[in-house]
Amino acid sequence: MVTLVDLTPRVQTGDRLATLPVVIVGAGPIGLAAAANLVERGIDFTVLEAGDRIADSMQAWGHTRLFSPWKHLVDPASARLLEAEAGWSIPSPERAPSGTELVEQYLLPLSRVEAIASRIRTGVEVVAVSREGMDRTRTTGRAAAPFVVRVRTADGVQELTARAVIDASGTYRTPNPLGSSGLGLLGLDEVAELVHPALPDVLGRDRATFAGRHTTVVGAGHSAANTLLGLVQLVREERGTRVTWLIRNAQAVRVSSSDDDELADRARLGGRVDAAVRRGDIALVDGFEIVRARRAGEGVELVGQHGGELVTHASDLVVNATGFRPDLDPLREIRLDLDEVVEAPRRLAPLIDPNLHSCGTVEPHGFAELRHPEQGFFIVGMKSYGRAPTFLLATGYEQVRSVTAWLAGDLASASSVELVLPATGVCSTGLSVGDAAGAGSCCG
Incomplete structure (x- = not known):
């Protein structure tokens, strides 16, 4: 018996939801790429960054040089916005920049594009996500209920409403514990x-x-x-x-x-x-x-x-330097479908298994592999890989292109995922996941 899966976009846009923005969590390279794609789709959004500056985590390790050259580090939609507004061009395509160079020469200019700059809020930590008037146990009318995003700012705790949520918050701030058991280290x-x-x-x-x-x-x-x-x-x-x-x-x-x-x-x-x-x-x-x-x-x-x-x-x-894991605590009231080993979306997990795949052998994937039972909620970027260390920025850019197409109701574009990655050898075969991770992941 064949079970047909309905992949029709289900973020309802009638009545109240049509007036609400998409909330993007994180103003790093993947979060800003999601913003650029939403600009091209004409969909309103708000970007929430926990740090006091954009790409705050990347700036913390900005002295480190990425492994990927510039040509693999720039999102196509972001490049189009920059070229149209500021005459920007990609720096030295074959050279690998440091994290600081990526921020200063690409992400900062992108964050200042008028259509994006007015929608970024820094110093805003997302502490919880739910549905308006619903915990995770309630089903009736769930898809039509706005998301509630609870945040902590210098002024206290507030709540925002959204038609959809794209979590691009990364994993750098949640390292694996030093203890081999995976639990917090005693002492x-x-x-x-x-x-x-x-x-x-x-x-x-x-x-x-x-x-x-x-x-x-x-x-x-x-x-x-x-x-x-x-x-x-x-x-x-x-x-x-x-x-x-x-x-x-x-x-x-x-x-x-x-x-x-x-x-x-x-x-x-x-x-x-x-x-x-x-x-x-x-x-x-x-x-x-x-x-x-x-x-x-x-x-x-x-x-x-x-x-x-x-x-x-x-x-x-x-x-x-034991690697990183996703912070799932703010998502307790969201219906997630995660692999029990690497904590990635269940459909994505086999494609990124670090025991089988390197950075360059991960297949292109998009909204279909990233979707959860919670319609309109997506985890993208490094956080979507859970504890797997094989993430590339180019992979994340294709993720958000597909997700934003789905949010716009363009199923054909959302389903057509393509990506050419560099051959990278094996990032972590022979290692446990906790031992294998690296900053910005294995390849940048």
Whole structure:
């Protein structure tokens, strides 16, 4: 028996809903791309950014260079808006920019396009999403009820209403815990000020924090590799600086160094870290399962299982580069259909399984793979990949193009998804999901 699935757009546009905007959560590259696509579709929207500036998370690690060149980092609809309003052109298509360059040369100009600028609200944290007058258990009339988006601002808690919600909030602010169990690390409160998030600017803004101290980087992905290489340079420049790399796998299988990788910077990263380990610039501790942390004088002590025994590892500072996970707490009243392993939309999960796919082998996908039982609600961008680290910005741009076409009632365009990605080798095969993630994901 064949079950037919009705993919007809169901965001009702009659009566009150027609007067409400689409709410976009997050003013990063994917959120702004969604805004640009909605401008082209003539659909009103509001962009809510928790930070005090656009692309706030990206700016936090802006010193880091992405692996993808400019030609893979610009959304087509956004480029059309910029070209029409400001005569903008893509910078150096074959060169990979830093996060800061991407923001300053692309995202900031995009955010200042008149049709978008007036609709961005910064310093607005989304704390919950629901349906007006309905918790998740009520069904009758649900699709016709506006979404309620509860936000926290400097002025207190407020609520907005929307015809649809596009969650492009990313995952950078919700890292995986250091503990191997996936639970919050026991003892973290004792040492919280000594544990730093992924991709600190060890050669710039945060140099004074790390210079002359012993830092342990936990994690086996690209964010860990970038931080390790920065610390290796700091070792050469600042006396007393030491670096330890702690991973929970038996060996350091992290990133591809294949000659077939079209992202050359990404391909070289693993080899550079391996060379630093061989030279003794990095002390490698593998097979270490962290159980808890505790204070040890002015530093931190990690307690864990290693070789079947309970052992300790002392350090001045710890960098948590264990990857990221989606923050689903604000969505408790939304009807979601998520894969039980990677926490991605269930139809998308098999396409992005990090045990099978690299960044460049993910198939094009759009609204059909991203939809949930909650009509008109979509998770897009890095957050749509859940705990999988194989996200590319180009993939997210095609996601929001398809989703906004669906919201506009253009089913033919929404269903026609196409995407050409660079060949990238394997981002994380052989690693658990928690060990494999990197900043901006594996490829930018």
